Amino acid sequence: MAEIKLENIHKRYDNAEDDAVTDFNLEVEDNEFIVFVGPSGCGKSTTLRMIAGLEEITEGDLYIDDDVVNDVAPKDRDIAMVFQNYALYPHMTVFDNMAFGLKLRKMPKNEIKERVDHAAEMLGLTDLLDRKPAALSGGQRQRVALGRAVVRSPKVFLMDEPLSNLDAKLRVHMRTEIAKLHEKLETTMIYVTHDQTEAMTLADRIVIMEAGVIQQVGSPFEVYNSPNNAFVASFIGSPAMNLNEVTYRDGRITGNGIDLVVSAPSKKALDNQGYEGKTIIFGIRPEDIHTEQIALDASPETVVESTITVAELTGAESILYLDVDGTEIIAVVDARDYHETGSKLEVAFNMNKAHFFDKETEHVIR
Amino acid sequence: MSIQSRAKSKNISHGNREKRSMMFWGWMLIAPTLIGLLILNIIPVIQTLIMSFQNVSTFGESTWVFFDNYKRLFEDPKFWLSLKNTLLYGIIQVPITVALSTLAAVLLNQKIKGVEVYRVIYFLPMIAAPAAVAMVWRWMYSSDYGLINSFLKFLGFSGNIEWLYNPQVVIWSLIIVGIWSNVGYNMILLLSGLQEIPKSYYEAADLDGAGTVQQFFKITLPLLTPQLFFVLVTSIISAFQVFDLIFVMFEATNPALSKVQSLVYQFYNETFILDDKGYGAAIVIILVVLIMIVTVIQLIGQKKWVNYD
Numbered sequence: 001m002a003e004i005k006l007e008n009i010h011k012r013y014d015n016a017e018d019d020a021v022t023d024f025n026l027e028v029e030d031n032e033f034i035v036f037v038g039p040s041g042c043g044k045s046t047t048l049r050m051i052a053g054l055e056e057i058t059e060g061d062l063y064i065d066d067d068v069v070n071d072v073a074p075k076d077r078d079i080a081m082v083f084q085n086y087a088l089y090p091h092m093t094v095f096d097n098m099a100f101g102l103k104l105r106k107m108p109k110n111e112i113k114e115r116v117d118h119a120a121e122m123l124g125l126t127d128l129l130d131r132k133p134a135a136l137s138g139g140q141r142q143r144v145a146l147g148r149a150v151v152r153s154p155k156v157f158l159m160d161e162p163l164s165n166l167d168a169k170l171r172v173h174m175r176t177e178i179a180k181l182h183e184k185l186e187t188t189m190i191y192v193t194h195d196q197t198e199a200m201t202l203a204d205r206i207v208i209m210e211a212g213v214i215q216q217v218g219s220p221f222e223v224y225n226s227p228n229n230a231f232v233a234s235f236i237g238s239p240a241m242n243l244n245e246v247t248y249r250d251g252r253i254t255g256n257g258i259d260l261v262v263s264a265p266s267k268k269a270l271d272n273q274g275y276e277g278k279t280i281i282f283g284i285r286p287e288d289i290h291t292e293q294i295a296l297d298a299s300p301e302t303v304v305e306s307t308i309t310v311a312e313l314t315g316a317e318s319i320l321y322l323d324v325d326g327t328e329i330i331a332v333v334d335a336r337d338y339h340e341t342g343s344k345l346e347v348a349f350n351m352n353k354a355h356f357f358d359k360e361t362e363h364v365i366r
Numbered sequence: 367m368s369i370q371s372r373a374k375s376k377n378i379s380h381g382n383r384e385k386r387s388m389m390f391w392g393w394m395l396i397a398p399t400l401i402g403l404l405i406l407n408i409i410p411v412i413q414t415l416i417m418s419f420q421n422v423s424t425f426g427e428s429t430w431v432f433f434d435n436y437k438r439l440f441e442d443p444k445f446w447l448s449l450k451n452t453l454l455y456g457i458i459q460v461p462i463t464v465a466l467s468t469l470a471a472v473l474l475n476q477k478i479k480g481v482e483v484y485r486v487i488y489f490l491p492m493i494a495a496p497a498a499v500a501m502v503w504r505w506m507y508s509s510d511y512g513l514i515n516s517f518l519k520f521l522g523f524s525g526n527i528e529w530l531y532n533p534q535v536v537i538w539s540l541i542i543v544g545i546w547s548n549v550g551y552n553m554i555l556l557l558s559g560l561q562e563i564p565k566s567y568y569e570a571a572d573l574d575g576a577g578t579v580q581q582f583f584k585i586t587l588p589l590l591t592p593q594l595f596f597v598l599v600t601s602i603i604s605a606f607q608v609f610d611l612i613f614v615m616f617e618a619t620n621p622a623l624s625k626v627q628s629l630v631y632q633f634y635n636e637t638f639i640l641d642d643k644g645y646g647a648a649i650v651i652i653l654v655v656l657i658m659i660v661t662v663i664q665l666i667g668q669k670k671w672v673n674y675d
Binding site (some may be wrong): 052053054073074075079080081083085087089090091100101104105134148152 | 564571574588
């Protein structure tokens with residue numbers, strides 16, 4: 001149970017020219033599940049390690065509840081962390097791994113046993129308590145790493161890419177386990193991942209980072225539907241949003257094979273902000289491109305001719321790679337409509353769901 | 367024979383030829399090592415064993431005396447003294463050396479300025495010839511003009527310790543040189559072990575609330591046990607074989623020699639000075655058996671304390 005505040009946090013490594021993390025500001029509410037997401041090297045793990053106290057803060061203040069903890073030792077921050085490689089002590093049994101922190105805190109033996117047993121039961125580890133980590137599968141190790149954090153009942157849970165060493169199926173399973181764990185424990189959790197699906201499914205709020213800078217903070221719904229900039233737009237969502245440079249004139253966007261009428265609210269925003277005659281970035285999510293007859297009939301002014309270069313069937317959906325006059329556009333459509341590679345296809349763009357970004361700053365135009 | 371079965375039998379003979387040629391080259395490639403081992407190790411060991419049951423005269427004729435050499439050995443007070451010196455040297459030198467090596471390895475595994483320089487300094491005794499090392503220590507131990515006594519005087523002690531001649535002191539003088547010579551090598555071995563311990567264990571321990579000392583005893587030491595075990599086994603073997611330091615530091619006329627004389631030194635003396643090869647052989651066979659027993663005990667004991675992942 002804790003609130004965490006990061007105020008103008010900077011991190012610069014010795015001998016480095018640039019900040020690894022620049023002016024990071026965030027308030028994490030009690031019991032919130034925050035996910036830091038971004039490509040490798042974006043500073044998300046560094047930020048997490050600064051919160052843990054494993055990395056020094058170059059500049060700025062870190063608060064846990066109302067105290068500045070910049071100079072507080074990791075062990076005194078009442079934080080538990082799950083490492084990417086689990087960092088289970090190889091010479092200790094599962095029980096000892098989980099009990100280690102409690103023993104060091106001089107907790108009575110019966111209470112240690114009670115807590116470890118409880119956590120083991122919660123995580124399905126009861127039969128494995130006498131084993132050493134080498135005799136466990138990847139998923140079991142992962143659960144022990146979680147258990148080691150759980151038994152401490154810390155104020156804050158930190159997780160550094162905890163699922164990246166698991167195979168795809170187990171990853172999905174453990175993802176839901178972690179979500180359940182958060183429900184049960186009612187603890188503040190900060191989770192680092194480069195996988196936007198994990199971020200979307202787990203987070204109360206997502207912090208999207210690139211090159212050490214926060215790009216956007218918001219609920220999964222917000223960052224998906226109203227991305228602040230082209231980076232967020234392209235990073236969140238799979239397949240990624242289609243982004244193409246177009247020229248805006250008289251309520252139409254043209255270029256890169258596209259010639260479409262923009263929606264009334266978009267036209268208002270673009271006109272008001274003086275984008276007439278300028279090049280902008282036009283973004284549309286794959287699922288906002290339709291092939292159903294009803295959509296084609298409803299808005300003939302947004303219909304475009306295309307050729308299917310590749311059609312991937314994923315099950316319920318088909319991912320279509322479309323060639324629109326030389327530009328590749330990706331559409332996700334209902335798999336019940338059969339689409340053959342090489343065939344011509346008319347598609348309708350749902351322009352109410354279109355996003356526009358400034359070409360220079362890549363900021364959203366709203 | 368049908369075409370099919372002919373093809374099959376051809377295949378088999380072809381396979382056999384290939385197998386034979388592989389065997390040939392396999393043996394050829396290990397032959398140099400095998401021959402070397404045979405000539406330099408295995409045959410001498412067997413010869414020594416045979417010799418220990420014989421009386422070998424100066425001109426090489428030998429007569430079978432069976433266990434006479436061993437009987438003589440057990441009645442020889444000099445042998446018991448050598449055995450006692452050897453064991454004492456091993457029991458005291460090895461634990462101190464291993465402890466100091468571990469400490470040095472941990473210290474030199476820190477991020478300190480010029481750590482490479484320190485590592486080289488610690489390793490230097492290892493590359494110096496033992497005879498040269500012993501000569502330098504002999505000079506330092508000199509009771510009249512030696513560095514150590516001068517330094518003790520400087521500190522206000524009487525500084526008249528007879529490092530090389532006082533029968534009460536000589537074994538300690540030897541142990542000190544033994545420790546100094548071996549710390550560097552063991553440290554390098556342990557350092558490699560320390561560097562294999564992932565940093566994340568320490569980070570996890572940091573968060574778990576372990577201080578530096580607890581981390582050393584709960585994380586570092588248990589994870590260093592494979593290297594510690596290796597260092598312990600090899601150190602005991604080499605300590606039981608101590609010879610060159612004694613040979614150079616203490617001349618044959620030194621009255622205190624009997625208090626440092628090791629089994630190997632006595633073997634040298636009996637075999638090459640007194641020319642009693644059968645008796646000398648019996649001494650080394652005892653030493654080999656001693657080393658084997660201690661090593662087997664350690665191999666069994668390791669299951670209790672060595673952690674392999």
